[in-house]
Amino acid sequence: MGENMGGITEVFKRFKSFYKEYIPQFIIAIIGMIMASVGTAVSAWLVKPVLDYIFIQKDETLLYLLPYAIIAIYFIKSLGVYLQAYFTAYIGQDIVRRFRYNQLANILSLDMSFFHKYRSGELMSRIMGDIERIRSIVSNLIPELVREFVTIIGLLCVVIYQSPTLALFSLIVLPAAFYPLSRLAKRMRKISRTSQETSSDITSVLSQIFSNIEIVKANNAQKKELDKFGAQNDKIFKLNLKSVKTNTLVSPMMETLGSIGIAITIIIGGQQVIDGQITVGSFFSFLTALFMLYTPIKRLTAIYNQMQDAIVASQRTFELLDMSPSIVDGSIDFPSRVNSITIQDLKFSYGDKVALNGINLKIYKGQMIALVGSSGGGKSTLINLLMRFYDPDSGIILINENDISEFKLHSLRENIGLVTQRVYIFNDTIAANVAYGAPLDETKVIKALKMANAYSFVQNLDDGIYTTLSEYGANLSGGQRQRIAIARALYHDPQILIFDEATSALDNESEKEITKAIENLGQEKIVIVIAHRLTTIKNADKIAVISSGKIVGFDTDEVLEKECEIYKNLKSTIH
Structure with missing residues (x-):
């Protein structure tokens, strides 16, 4: 967990110099996140008045008011999601565009010995593929992480407000997920590094084939090059399957833990309704919020796992960005006349x-x-x-x-x-x-x-x-x-x-x-x-x-x- 957060912190530090130029876009994106998260929390809370006042107390006034309130809340929520998605994507895409430019500028300043060490296909993979993975952190994963976190806070407020006791029992199972999640994240990092290195290899093979296509054809070596490409292609296929296998474990694991929490809620909450300690509306409002709460938690864990790929890519990218030329530039102009x-x-x-x-x-x-x-x-x-x-x-x-x-x-x-x-x-x-x-x-x-x-x-x-x-x-x-x-x-x-x-x-x-x-x-x-x-x-x-x-x-x-x-x-x- 600590290693993962360190990787995210490093990404933020590297992009820090760019952030101040996007303050207006950040403000709009944050407003959008708040709108989306508050809309989700309020929609869960509305279950209580619908059940208690409309269905049980037969309040006709609310019957005609609440539907409009629900439409308004979902409109605000949808608008918030749009604003957050668009402006975070804009920030992420533009930062990465500039970062990619800086990356190439630094590479071009390096000595010839650097270009003899790294294959052209590997450099192309790092400039395009790895930086695109970093973009997913900046414009997708981090904003989603923040939005889901704010949503969880809002829904937790609803859950605790409706019944602190039920909240304690229903959420007690969540800490059990931390250990397996950290193990999965560590495995994802390892798979991601191997996968990205293999992607560099496959790009290098393609670059070599196309650069030497006349020689390939002249020597009837199409089959040889195809076999070489096929070996790398198979390797990346197997690595991608490992990645999918690891990532897809998150959802069933969280759903199983969630079902335990919901089962506990039904047993204890049902008894509280029977005993008259809480109303039917309060219980179903709690249950709705709990159902809604497990979704962002599940997404949060999936995002955490997906970040491993981007963190490994950032490490590979920063490794190149930190290189400096050993050929030190001089300070005087070339003579106008060479003798x-x-x-x-x-x-x-x-x-x-x-x-x-x-x-x-x-x-x-x-x-x-x-x-x-x-x-x-x-x-x-x-x-x-x-x-x-x-x-x-x-x-x-x-x-x-x-x-x-x-x-x-x-x-x-x-x-x-x-x-x-x-x-x-x-x-x-x-x-x-x-x-x-x-x-x-x-x-x-x-x-x-x-x-x-x-x-x-x-x-x-x-x-x-x-x-x-x-x-x-x-x-x-x-x-x-x-x-x-x-x-x-x-x-x-x-x-x-x-x-x-x-x-x-x-x-x-x-x-x-x-x-x-x-x-x-x-x-x-x-x-x-x-x-x-x-x-x-x-x-x-x-x-x-x-x-x-x-x-x-x-x-x-x-x-x-x-x-x-x-x-x-x-x-x-x-x-």
Whole structure:
């Protein structure tokens, strides 16, 4: 019980900063709760005058007045239920909308290591599914809890007013429910956590299938993926059944206890009516209130059990919200003119795996440097550190005379154009894809597309630069997608350009055009390419040969071919 209340308290604390903005809606919702609860209590009390004054004393005046009173009371009660339901739903939906936004904002601020730890499907499940479960606390369960609690108070007043003795005997059975209820709640929490983790797994499986659908079909792996999905689907089915089994125990348990209370009431109350201690109207008013009382109590226990799912979801959500980036933002702007990049004794490891082991390198403005080496040698890691996706374990990277950790992250990344080996295309227009992350300027978009040798095919499309690309750019060829990605890097006119096998999907003619454009740009910029083609290597001013996390050679193609055995072996495999 204490753990459960602690979970609810934590939810309220997290949403506290939002609540003050909804004071008018809260006031209306509370008025609605009071109207609904008072209406329920008064409707139970009205049984007494109906029986005592109309049926027994034959009071014709009340016969014509009470029906109108009953209609009025039920109208007030219904209006109260509506007001409470609408305004609590409004508050809950709007708070969760804003909370979900804050959740994504925090996730986007986290380091790349976070995204390597959590699967995309799991993050989607937490942002959408878990927060939706929390919404059920804010907009449904908590308001229902309050309403039923107020209703119970009102009905208890009627019950105690009619007969304190009967009230004592009829309600004495309720404490017996506390222990089994707490056991059921604990079981629900355990089931809910497993269920939510499995929901994350199933979302991840679906995300993986749809992201790699071409490979799935090309390898006839539909059955394999379907079996994988089916296993998770069966698991969540069994967990949902366990949840239903646990939740449905609450109602029969409370009804059994309620029947014992009612049986005691009939025995003792019936004797009191026979002895003339209370009237028939008082007894039936008491009995009606008691019947009505067991309903909100039963609902209260069911709500308590349902909350376990939302409390577990809140714990998973707050776990992400409490994370903070380890990459600390700098305080100074990127220099307006980059003269050099200096890398000094740079070391970095992914866990126990050493990626860079003492890299030293100096690159000057106007140079095009090619990074070559076998797969896993540390080339991409060096780029990741330059972009500050990670911070090094030791050593520094200087731009001019400043450590890159001193620069504001936004300013640093705004001045580095990155084209990765994997091409990223968004479900938006070509213009929006090229200008991604910056204000859209049509003239600059066309200029960038021309430099990337992409404008010739773009202008032949029906809507030109405003043609909408499908998800992952499926309506473009591989080479076209890569040219759009290159145009995106060029659009920002960055001072440093990084190409990770950026021309691998291009035909020879396009590659020549883009290589020429890069060479022209390189006169005023620093260009770094991770090279996999002979033409790229030959066009570089210098080549850095990386092996086992170290630079084992740094010179021109001609010199390295004579002096570096590793380079000679690598070059023989490059075409």
